[in-house]
Amino acid sequence: HEPGGVGSHRSVSLSWNGTGSESEERVALDITMEPDGTTFSMAGRYRGHDIEYATTDAEMTVSVNGSAEIPAEIMEEMRLLREDGFFWRSYFGYLAGLPMKLMDPGTHIDPDPLETEFMGKTVDAIRVTYDADVGGDTWYFYFDPDTAEVVGCRFYHDESINDGEYIVFEGRVEAGGLRLPARRSWYVNADDRFLGSDEVSKLLVSG
Numbered sequence: 636h637e638p639g640g641v642g643s644h645r646s647v648s649l650s651w652n653g654t655g656s657e658s659e660e661r662v663a664l665d666i667t668m669e670p671d672g673t674t675f676s677m678a679g680r681y682r683g684h685d686i687e688y689a690t691t692d693a694e695m696t697v698s699v700n701g702s703a704e705i706p707a708e709i710m711e712e713m714r715l716l717r718e719d720g721f722f723w724r725s726y727f728g729y730l731a732g733l734p735m736k737l738m739d740p741g742t743h744i745d746p747d748p749l750e751t752e753f754m755g756k757t758v759d760a761i762r763v764t765y766d767a768d769v770g771g772d773t774w775y776f777y778f779d780p781d782t783a784e785v786v787g788c789r790f791y792h793d794e795s796i797n798d799g800e801y802i803v804f805e806g807r808v809e810a811g812g813l814r815l816p817a818r819r820s821w822y823v824n825a826d827d828r829f830l831g832s833d834e835v836s837k838l839l840v841s842g
Contacts, residue, residue: 644670647813649731650837656829666727670842675724681713688715688723695720731815731835733788737776741769753777753787754803772799785816789824799824811840 646669653662664679664686676689688697697720699705699713714722729736737744745762752758758777765771775789789801801824806817815838821830 645811645840645842646670647731648837648839648841649815649835651727651731651833652836653831653833655831661831662833666731668728668731672728673724675728677723677727684709684713686713690721690724730819730833733776733785737763739769741766748778750780751777756786758786791824797824800830808835808838810838813838813840 646667648665648667651662651664651666653660655661660680662679662681664677664681666675666677668675673690673692676687678687680686685700686697689695697703697705697715699709699715705713705715710716718725736742743764743766748759748761750757751760753760757780759780761776761778763774763776772790772792773794774791776785777787777789778784779786785804787801787803789799791797791799793799801822803820803822804816804818805820808815808817815835818832818834820832822828823830
């Protein structure tokens with residue numbers, strides 16, 4: 636949450652650490668996002684590889700394990716071929732920006748909340764869809780009816796077959812008027828299988 640619109644005019648830096656289903660390290664990154672929405676950088680480790688990655692407008696620079704010459708199979712493993720190389724910018728921009736990203740153009744929010752259950756608690760659910768050129772998934776965001784804070788979300792690629800995943804938010808990290816979930820735990824919709832978790836261990840807002 637950002638009551639003052641922090642992310643729209645100030646630089647945001649954070650440390651993002653993630654583990655897999657067996658508590659093994661999956662990702663450990665220092666990330667910086669500028670308010671223009673295109674200037675982004677991250678450095679650290681992803682799936683056992685060192686990575687340095689930066690974008691500005693339509694430009695991208697990346698090195699893996701200290702080299703800019705990256706084999707195709709490593710490019711695929713590191714998700715560097717997705718979205719013409721800009722996957723990580725949009726991925727972390729969206730995750731770190733929730734629920735503020737719901738204000739982005741091309742987002743359609745159903746006007747009437749639904750009362751439902753999430754993780755054994757009664758919550759208000761908001762259904763969100765997107766213009767085709769923005770995204771094809773259907774999302775549900777779950778809000779605590781007493782505090783109006785988002786406690787989790789769920790997405791489907793195809794809701795009719797119950798695919799996709801859900802994310803449980805826990806705790807809070809705050810800086811400069813910006814509040815983010817401290818921990819995100821990921822599960823599979825179909826069988827509630829635990830996939831792993833992410834933690835924001837440091838947050839800095841500057842500018």
